[in-house]
Amino acid sequence: MEEYLALIPAAGMGSRAQQNMAKQFQKIGAKCLIEYSIEPFLRDEKCQKICVVLQEEDEIWDSLAISKSEKIITCDGGTSRMESVHLGLKCLLETEDKNELIAIHDAARPCLIEAELNLLLSKAEEEIKNEGDGAFLAYQPVESVNVVTNGTVKESLERNKIWLSSTPQVFRMIDVYSSIESAIAEEKIFSDEVSSVSNYLKGQIHAVPCSKSNFKVTRKEDFEVATKILKEIGRL
Numbered sequence: 001m002e003e004y005l006a007l008i009p010a011a012g013m014g015s016r017a018q019q020n021m022a023k024q025f026q027k028i029g030a031k032c033l034i035e036y037s038i039e040p041f042l043r044d045e046k047c048q049k050i051c052v053v054l055q056e057e058d059e060i061w062d063s064l065a066i067s068k069s070e071k072i073i074t075c076d077g078g079t080s081r082m083e084s085v086h087l088g089l090k091c092l093l094e095t096e097d098k099n100e101l102i103a104i105h106d107a108a109r110p111c112l113i114e115a116e117l118n119l120l121l122s123k124a125e126e127e128i129k130n131e132g133d134g135a136f137l138a139y140q141p142v143e144s145v146n147v148v149t150n151g152t153v154k155e156s157l158e159r160n161k162i163w164l165s166s167t168p169q170v171f172r173m174i175d176v177y178s179s180i181e182s183a184i185a186e187e188k189i190f191s192d193e194v195s196s197v198s199n200y201l202k203g204q205i206h207a208v209p210c211s212k213s214n215f216k217v218t219r220k221e222d223f224e225v226a227t228k229i230l231k232e233i234g235r236l
Helices: 033-043 061-065 080-091 114-127 173-184 194-199 222-232
Strands: 004-009 046-052 074-078 101-104 134-139 147-150 152-157 164-172 206-207
Touching: 004 033, 004 080, 004 206, 033 046, 033 114, 046 080, 074 080, 080 173, 080 194, 101 114, 101 152, 101 173, 101 222, 114 134, 114 164, 134 194, 173 194, 194 206
Parallel strands: 004 046, 004 101, 046 074, 134 206
Antiparallel strands: 101 164, 134 164, 147 152
């Protein structure tokens, strides 16, 4: 499997978690959320460098042992996830090949299973050959899915055609960067890289199945769920 880079946007405040500090620095056991999210990439010998995008002069990050890793570089982020990813890519492109694969992973997804990461990277290596190609972890809902407007159902969707985006999302660096550059020029905002790349480039983006345990910690009660999962998978 070929080498790759990782990017972790971690400049957000996560206000929905109702905590006194950014949720990625809240502790589960002895470690912060972000430490669990980064660990699979630190352990993976194929991952050559990890760019963590932070708020300017983040003292909490500087206090973590993980911040001293030679594999990790940091840069300042922006006011949105898309802007932070853009700045992280810009930082990496100063020293790295624009055609390298980049795995972009949410700082608030601490329960990534390494076997699923490896499956994703194998799929990416196999399928990312042309401009705009990509691969991302995703899972399908078990619930019915409805489109609701003003509180009433307007359309019921076929759930077997619905994939809920997770991370990492893997592309060639130049493809993500160019698509976000286009979005910025048009004053558009996308919530993830699949959305931005698919909007501007015509490659094939493959959904790679993962477990629902790779969820994004968003609200206060999610910390309890993440704690349980981390114990179940032997990381806590």
